[in-house]
Amino acid sequence: MEEQGSINQNRRNFLKGGALLGAAALLQPSLAIASEPLYGKEEGFKIVVGPCLQSSFNNTVSIIWVVNKNAASWVEYGLSPDSLTEKAYGKTELGLKPIGTINVIQLINLQPGTKYYYRIVSKEIKDFQPYKLTYGEVLNSDIQSFVNPDINKAEVNFFMLNDIHDRPKSIPFLLGLDKETKPDFVFFNGDIFDYQTDEPQIIKNFLQPCTEAFAKYTPFVYVRGNHETRGKYCRELPQYFESISYNAFSLGPIRFVVLDTGEDKEDTHPVYANIVDFDGYRREQAELLAKEIASKEFKKARFRVVLMHIPPRYSGDWHGPKHCTEVFEPLLNKGKVDLVLSGHTHRYQIHEPVKGLNSYPLVIGGGPKEGTRTLTKVTANQNELLVKMIKDDGTEVINYSIKK
Ligand SMILES: [Fe+2]
8 A cells, every 4th residue: 555645733733833843842831831831942843642543444443643753654553463474654645745743644545354464653854944854763662452443234233422521531441341242433412521621621521531442453533522522722623633524434234424513502692702703604514414315325325314412402592402403404314324423411311303394313421420421332233223321330321222
């Protein structure tokens, strides 16, 4: 395989004022206010977090890591730990390979149902003169592995976590409630943070616990909640991920659609200070959903599952939830969606289909506080889609089966 496509990093670096200085320059104010800086200029070159896998499947996976100094970075991978013969870089743009501190490098054209071994490599850039670039130390991770799933596999398993709200210990704790299942992915259904402050928060409260608990070998899928749209660093959040918004992918018998439901209050609310347009954004998401439900992949899928933070109904009468009902529910009904998974209310619940309202069952995960936290587990084969929810004391609170 040749150089692979990457994601957001390079483009954003350009947008923020130069490929080299982009991410690093942005991080300086954040480092200044962090109570426990994860790294400083005086430290040696190091990998701050990762590797961490994120995927949208279709024989691709993205590998995420962050280093503390500007570097040229790549992934070495292959079918055996002794032979990492392939190399993937971030996407070349305008003829320039990306350099910086944040890496989201995508591997493409992977073979279905195949185990891959990989390691991340970063080469520090000590000095960047117009005609003489000086490299420093080269760092690499241990060799890790993952299985690229066959999208036509007979069965799919995934876990959902939602509304963690800056409680990183909940991630390993809740995943630890089921040590038997090997999920194909872990889905984070929004409000993993209270609001976005800086890079150390993204690392300590999300990427680090994910890397330690599962993400070196099992990918996550992530969609923003209304809280990830807040705070001075929310505009930087996307550069750490392959995707945090709309997505659609097939895995096993399920066609997944991920919707970004935006904020919960009206755009004109004073707390947004005239710098948001979530009504327009939700309408764009609805247009994508309309196209999706007309697609061959959606129509031919055995089961259709929609993942969205704010539930399309039954979450109060604030503007955001009501607008979600208005723009999304007619499409969910028309598309004969088999299941919607949401969060946001902090109260785990199942709402069965109601004639004239929601023709889909809606399962809502619990909240951030002890006693309300949940792990939602979904399994599907050709005949059955089964949702089980476990509360943080280990008791099963939902067991809902949808048969075909
Ligand atoms: Fe929320």
